[in-house]
Amino acid sequence: xxxxxxxxxxxxxxxxxxxxxxxxxxxxxxxxxxxxxxxxxxxxxxxxxxxxxxxxxxxxxxxxxxxxxxxxxxxxxxxxxxxxxxxxxxxxxxxxxxxxxxxxxxxxxxxxxxxxxxxxxxxxxxxxxxxxxxxxxxxxxxxxxxxxxxxxxxxxxxxxxxxxxxxxxxxxxxxxxxxxxxxxxxxxxxxxxxxxxxxxxxxxxxxxxxx
Numbered sequence: 001x002x003x004x005x006x007x008x009x010x011x012x013x014x015x016x017x018x019x020x021x022x023x024x025x026x027x028x029x030x031x032x033x034x035x036x037x038x039x040x041x042x043x044x045x046x047x048x049x050x051x052x053x054x055x056x057x058x059x060x061x062x063x064x065x066x067x068x069x070x071x072x073x074x075x076x077x078x079x080x081x082x083x084x085x086x087x088x089x090x091x092x093x094x095x096x097x098x099x100x101x102x103x104x105x106x107x108x109x110x111x112x113x114x115x116x117x118x119x120x121x122x123x124x125x126x127x128x129x130x131x132x133x134x135x136x137x138x139x140x141x142x143x144x145x146x147x148x149x150x151x152x153x154x155x156x157x158x159x160x161x162x163x164x165x166x167x168x169x170x171x172x173x174x175x176x177x178x179x180x181x182x183x184x185x186x187x188x189x190x191x192x193x194x195x196x197x198x199x200x201x202x203x204x205x206x207x208x209x210x211x
Contacts, residue, residue, distance in 0.1 A: 002026045031210075039208050044200040046193040056185050058163065060172055069155040073120045076106035079157040084114055085150045086142060093141040100154070109110055111139060117151055126152045 005025035013019050067079055074080050080103060086096030096111070103109035105118060115132045121127060128150050138181035162168050169181040 027069075034209060036209075039205065041201065041204045041208050044204065046197045046199045046200075048189045048193050052189055053182055053186050056189060057182070058161075060192040061164065061168070064168070064171070065159045067159050067160050070156055070158045071123065072156065073122050074105055074118055074153065074156045076119065077159060078105050079103070079159055080105055080118060081154040081157075081169075083116065083150075083152040083154065084110070086111070086114075087150075088142060088145050089136060090148075093147065095139055095140070095141060096147070104159070114149065115150065116137045117149060120152070121151065121153045123153055123155045126150070 003026065007026070008022040010020045010022070011017065015053060050108040066126045070078075080104070082101055083099045084097060084101065086093050101110075105115060112117070113133070117127055117129055128148065131149050132146045133139070133142040133144065137143040162179060166175075166177050169175040172181060173184070175181040175184065
């Protein structure tokens with residue numbers, strides 16, 4: 001069946017009264033399967049590259065990054081604490097403001113238009129700028145509109161990732177060397193890739209069967 005059945009009672013349920021119950025539910029139509037011997041589907045194989053392993057390790061390094069306040073203009077990769085506001089016709093738009101907000105510049109944590117203004121600003125600096133957003137903008141409340149943007153930078157933090165060495169590997173688990181960490185991450189990624197490949201192959205088989 002598809003979904004929950006609709007239940008009907010005759011007569012209405014009551015103590016000491018026999019009730020006839022009718023359940024009505026839609027069912028899947030009959031399916032005529034083709035000759036499986038004629039279906040040819042190439043297996044989906046997802047390989048794990050050295051770049052995949054390096055990317056996974058970098059994500060761990062990001063988690064352990066140290067942060068230090070700096071007196072210089074914000075650049076990509078910096079953590080910035082800021083207040084920002086996007087107004088259309090003098091009214092703050094939904095999803096377009098934040099106070100004491102922290103974001104890493106260049107990571108897509110903010111509207112691209114806000115990040116463009118933010119790069120180069122220092123702590124204590126304020127900027128106001130008029131921006132015309134494209135009609136297909138992801139933030140629907142400003143799509144196709146001209147808005148006034150106000151940004152106040154509270155602090156700029158330089159982020160430093162830990163060095164990839166045996167000491168860092170030991171912080172992540174029972175690993176004595178970076179090589180052991182890389183081997184475990186590769187094994188985990190390959191296990192996930194194998195499961196994903198199997199699912200995609202099964203999906204391709206079903207699509208070929210009903211095509």
